[in-house]
Amino acid sequence: MDENVSLKEHSNYRIGGPAKFFVRADDAGSLWAAVAFAKERRVPYFVLGGGTNVLVSDDGFDGVVIKPAIQFLETNDMMVRVGAGVFMSELLEFVAGRGLSGLEWAGGLPGTVGGAVRGNAGAFGGETKDAVKEIISVDVSGTAPKVIRRRGAQCAFGYRNSIFKINNGKEIILEATFELRKGDAKVIRETIEQKIQYRNERHPTEYPNIGSIFKNVPVADVPKELHGAFAHVIKTDPFPVVPTAYLISEAGLRGTRIGGAMVSEKHPNFIVNAGSARADEVKLLIGQVKSAVRKKYGIALEEEVLYL
Ligand SMILES: Cc1cc2nc3c(=O)[nH]c(=O)nc-3n(C[C@H](O)[C@H](O)[C@H](O)COP(=O)(O)OP(=O)(O)OC[C@H]3O[C@@H](n4cnc5c(N)ncnc54)[C@H](O)[C@@H]3O)c2cc1C
Structure with missing residues (x-):
């Protein structure tokens, strides 16, 4: 068990404060031991995988971060x-x-x-x-x-x-x-390579990021009067959705910046860490995107990413 471990190194975003305790656990027994330790001390625990979908708070985590290192x-x-x-x-x-x-x-x-x-x-x-x-x-x-x-x-x-x-x-x-x-x-192999290439071309991989910030919007949740206007962008993923990137782009938010957090120009459903971004800046920008899309379309975006 390590103490005061920077979570920046464990987040794809390179954002976040320290974990009070940090432990790698490679089987059910050691996972349980880490949870039991948290319970004994009456502190929370959080299971962290690759850290590719989590926005870690600037204050870090005052508990036990558990990394399942089960590798077979x-x-x-x-x-x-x-x-x-x-x-x-x-x-x-x-x-x-x-x-x-x-x-x-x-x-x-x-x-x-x-x-x-x-x-x-x-x-x-x-x-x-x-x-x-x-x-x-x-x-x-x-x-x-x-x-x-x-x-x-x-x-x-x-x-x-x-x-x-x-x-x-x-x-x-x-x-x-x-x-x-x-x-x-x-x-x-070729099919896998095509997907990797598609992502490399369209995702802002040049900046630290945690993927799409918001879920796409199921067509079923879109006001009926807007269906016609969105007909040309609806895709199946895995059911009909309006891509959130389109809504953010149409709300004029591409490239919008708060401190080091920026709505990607390349893929507007990504908010990238364009340089020493703080979690608070990302959260403010998430709020700004949500209210702009709600104002323009009456659609409430829902986060896909998690907050720690
Ligand atoms: C460039 C980029 C592209 C992406 N593209 C996609 C995409 O196309 N589709 C998509 O769905 N997602 C995408 N994502 C988001 C992310 O990669 C996925 O959600 C991924 O599955 C998260 O895995 P992780 O190990 O990083 O989980 P983490 O981010 O570490 O954790 C995510 C959640 O899973 C929980 N968790 C992790 N491991 C365990 C475990 N063993 N037991 C219980 N809970 C666990 C954590 O507690 C947390 O709640 C993308 C992210 C990036 C950065």
């Missing part, structure tokens, strides 16, 4: 078992090399398997849930740890949602089993 990868025919701490990029490399198809949509998706399962991460019409056979987690909410196995259908997966998100910190994901199909290794 194994196959049994079409099944791939993977530890929650494995990066999605490593998983893709592993399955592509074995000619296993079904996760190509995740080419270039940053973060860990645990983070992807918890948020049912998705892109290019695919979602994490599509190939999930089983998830094993540990329930740490009681006086003793309880390991839970769930089939994909029991995980309450929805748009950027799952039972693990709904239970909010009660469970820590230990591992996932994905059921894939036999495919052509060369085609799988």
